[in-house]
Amino acid sequence: MKYLVTGAAGFIGNFVAERLCDQGHEVVGLDNLNDYYDPNLKLARLKRIEHFSSFRFIKMDIADRTAIAELFETEKFDRVIHLAAQAGVRYSIENPMAYVDSNLVGMATILEGCRHNKVQHLVYASSSSVYGMNEKMPFSTEDAVDHPVSLYAATKKANELMAHSYSHLYNLPTTGLRFFTVYGPWGRPDMAPFLFTDAILNDREIKVFNHGKMKRDFTYIDDIVEGIIRIQDVVPQQDSENSNTSPSSSKAPYKVFNIGNNEPIALMTFIEAIEKAAGKIAEKNFMPMQAGDVPATFADIDSLIDQINFKPSMAIDKGIDNFVQWFISYYEIAKKK
Secondary structure (H helix, E strand, C coil), X not given: CEEEEECCCCXXXXXXXXXXXHCCXXXXXXXXXXCCXXXXXHHHHHHHHCCCCCEEEEECCCCCHHHHHHHHHHHCCCEEEECCCCCCHHHHHHCHHHHHHHHHHHHHHHHHHHHHCCCCEEEEEEEHXXXXXCCCCCECCCCCCCCCCCHHHHHHHHHHHHHHHHHHHHCCCEEEEEECXXXXXXXXXXXXXXXXXXXXXXXXXXXXXXXXXXXXXCEEHHHHHHHHHHHCCCCCCXXXXXXXXXXCECCCCEEEEEECCCCCEEHHHHXXXXXXXXXXXXXXXXXXXXXXXXXXXXXXXXXXXXXXXXXXXXXXXXXXXXXXXXXXXXXXXXXXX
């Protein structure tokens, strides 16, 4: 089949494009290569998959309505995996309009492209951030998510609502995936694994927020990709007999799933895993909770397991060791150039 993968120079999108090419599909990868973090890392990710003759990269902004409409009309994609977005909770506090452009306008252009060109299935990235002030654990897709604590989270919830309206009005099959703290080799520089590893290896102190009293459902990149690849084959169907009014399903061809490791890890345990992999003890600066942050995340993934017979399983020690070894290798190589 022919796929559009948006955010193809991003962390998750790059690995998804690689897997699809490995499976023999044709993939068009889209990214605007913005400078929210080092564009050289994005270019290096693209270089990983440039050897696939079935992969083409196009530099394009998903908020460009005309360009996206023309792309869909020209390429006639079978399926779309939409992973491009302005990422980051804290950046949204200082730069809200970047999230409006990328996450709201960008989602609308993708939905319109799918609607007008009979795309078979749109899979898109949501986020565990939508759970906001929810306190019931684990977080379930059956729970209401009406109290976001950042604009980033609000845009991700809005994406789910936008997708539902297109599923209902135009019978467009859509599946939203709420990702839980994705990490691993080639990961994002604004995320804790990267920030902590960089600081520890370079003898700088790390900032430990909420005085270390945090838990995260850290999910390894390979597990995330496996979940995406499996779920895109499970195309939601219209079900006029469905009386279920839960937040995660509908009479329309619409689904939302959590995708996480289903095992929250204490922040201090996570830091210890990095220290072990790096062979150094971190100098820690304990600080209060940051605005827009939450004390814990924990994914209920029963419905995902039911659908795709897969459960993320990477142990934190092994996953962190893989990341730290990649980090050391990548930045040693980069310094020699």
